[in-house]
Amino acid sequence: MNVIIIEDEKPSARRLQRMLLKMNVEVSTMLHSVEESTTWFQNNEHPDLIFLDIQLSDGLSFEIFETIEVKSSIIFTTAFDEYALQAFKLNSIDYLLKPIDEEELQTAVTKYNALKTVAKNVQLNFEDIKKLLSNPVEREYKKRFTTKIGQHIKMISIDDIECFYSENKGTYAHTLDGRDYLLDTTLEELETELSPKTFFRVSRKFYININFIKDIISYTNSRLQIKLNSYKEQEVIVARERVRDFKVWLE
Known part of the structure; x- marks a missing residue:
């Protein structure tokens, strides 16, 4: 399985890499910005699975895919609130809230392995997710x-x-x-x-x-x-x- 991490916080990326290594999942590449990732995708074979942070230092990671057709499964790693995760559930294998928990990471990887044939055919609608991030639905929280x-x-x-x-x-x-x-x-x-x-x-x-x-x-x-x-x-x-x-x- 070819796996990459896109995460602008290098300590977080290294921590995720170590956690995956414990699960015998080897990370081939770590990318840290929209610009770097866009160039990489233009010149390299797309991986099987991407661990994708939402907010990178130079913009939203969705910008990477505005001119590039996604050929990989995605597990979001995010600190965004629950309202946005509704879209992530529909458009990805899974999502992981930061700080990432090892058990939840294992569950996400297991889910990917079980669904990877189907996952290749999932059409990611990044525009819908971006709209949801920009215009969150008001919700009730516990009082x-x-x-x-x-x-x-x-x-x-x-x-x-x-x-x-x-x-x-x-x-x-x-x-x-x-x-x-x-x-x-x-x-x-x-x-x-x-x-x-x-x-x-x-x-x-x-x-x-x-x-x-x-x-x-x-x-x-x-x-x-x-x-x-x-x-x-x-x-x-x-x-x-x-x-x-x-x-x-x-x-």
């Missing part, structure tokens, strides 16, 4: 969560939650008053339930609310440390591969 306390059910307003975090296989909401509540959900499930304008997943362990960020501090290995108003139990660190997306989210 409250419930948790059981003894024999009682407590409602927690989303506006009172500083952060969500995982610990010992449980998912907790930390509120303004400094209390922590165990929820019947996972951080992965929260990805489609939280407004991306308000909440950001800074790492595998934390979702934070932009309204309760007290301070942002430079940290080791090009990471960032977040100080929230009341949460002080553990350090909240923005994973290195999420720093760029985090800065964009802040703006």
Whole structure:
């Protein structure tokens, strides 16, 4: 299987390459921009599978294919919100939200292997995806969560939650008053339930609310440390591969 990665963040590209190598999937080429990728496709045989980042340093990766007929299957790697993923589901083998999880990557590769004969005949409609990215459909996000306390059910307003975090296989909401509540959900499930304008997943362990960020501090290995108003139990660190997306989210 001939595989390439198109990703402008070189550390993220190398991390994905290492993860694929563990699965005995060898990456033949890594490309980092629209311009570089366009030139490469014009002069090389198209691969079987592309791991494609959406936002590259010099534009949307869809621009690569405006003058080039796609002859490869695609797995999107993206930090875009769930609204756009509806189109990705229809136009690709799969999509992976950053930071990429190894189990989800394995599932996507397995899915490709199972569908690769069909996948070659999939017609990718990049114009539809670009329109969806430019004009997202407004959707409703959760306004409250419930948790059981003894024999009682407590409602927690989303506006009172500083952060969500995982610990010992449980998912907790930390509120303004400094209390922590165990929820019947996972951080992965929260990805489609939280407004991306308000909440950001800074790492595998934390979702934070932009309204309760007290301070942002430079940290080791090009990471960032977040100080929230009341949460002080553990350090909240923005994973290195999420720093760029985090800065964009802040703006």
